[in-house]
Amino acid sequence: MTLLSSSGVQSGIGSLQLSFFGAGSMAEAIVRGILDRGLIEPDHISVINRQNSARLEELAQRYGVQAPPDEEAKLAMLRHADVIFLAMKPKDAAAAIKQLRQLVTADTLIVSVIAGLSIRTIETLLEQPMAIVRTMPNTSSTIGLGATGISFSESVTTEQRKLAETIFQAVGLTSIVEEPLLDVVTGVSGSGPAYVYYLMEGMITAGRQLGLTEEAARELTVQTVLGAAHMVQATNENPADLRRKVTSPNGTTQAAIETLDEHNFSQAIVHAIDRAAKRAAELGADIERNATS
Incomplete structure (x- = not known):
């Protein structure tokens, strides 16, 4: 060939x-x-x-x-x-x-x-x-x-x-990447779209519960996520730096971020990715057992 x-x-x-x-x-x-x-x-x-x-x-x-x-x-x-x-x-x-x-x-x-x-x-x-x-x-x-x-x-x-x-x-x-890191890739990007969708679900639900129409909440959420992703790509800046730029002292964004921190938002993401990576390894181990049985 x-x-x-x-x-x-x-x-x-x-x-x-x-x-x-x-x-x-x-x-x-x-x-x-x-x-x-x-x-x-x-x-x-x-x-x-x-x-x-x-x-x-x-x-x-x-x-x-x-x-x-x-x-x-x-x-x-x-x-x-x-x-x-x-x-x-x-x-x-x-x-x-x-x-x-x-x-x-x-x-x-x-x-x-x-x-x-x-x-x-x-x-x-x-x-x-x-x-x-x-x-x-x-x-x-x-x-x-x-x-x-x-x-x-x-x-x-x-x-x-x-x-x-x-x-x-x-x-x-x-x-x-080196093969052992592919389980990490699974956790970060393989399952990653679902994490973003889950975040968007919450944003849409909050918008609707606070008075927006379903259509308005969805459109604003979709455009916000799309714009944020493009900002990271277009500026090549660290997401943490971009976050700080839109977080004015004692402002609305700071209040929201503090609330997320109170609920361990960042650590929850880390734990979720770690669990997804471990689950990928578990699935692989199951297949390996079947391979030798």
Whole structure:
């Protein structure tokens, strides 16, 4: 398999066969991103799941990708894939990956988007060292604003690294980290959108309870969060410094921040991220136990 031609990364992607083993929202986000960027034609992508044929048909109609209808066709797609994305649910991962043992070759690139699933466990399940890219994207990848942490097995070549980065840059920002830190990435950015949504829920509820209409509370909250994120990005300033700039002594913001501090808001966020990271490790340990059972 030749991943890349001498003319560059993107020229090599178009000749590959990509297969998504799992058809959930993250698989769809990546498919949409690479198609929107024109990196590959839809007929070079196949999407496979265990039994939800309606979901496969939906993706086939929406994006023009291949959605093999029967088990034999699914196995054929996986066997001929240059890149296989592991995008199934964690509870299904061990059994699904074991199915790949007789289908992959030394040239197959494996890309995992499963929280907690280590490179070592994937190799154990496949019973061989492989070129494996372990990633942790988030759901904002659906609109091209994702954040993805990436780690590589020792077998991944320089060209394969570039390929993986190009694919995930199609759905947002990428950050290369050492594999043990991917559980931290899961806690910070993988689960991170939910923390922001939770904050927004509270802001909307407060606005409504204090007299704003649902529409006004929602619009003001959404624009506030959007503006704050853009301010950090545009100014490149530390969020703490930006917070201090809008916190006048004895003013309304200081009163609000003091109330948050009374409820240990900052420490609650730290504890939440720590728990999410530990839960990712627990999920990975569960899969590893299944791998050796």
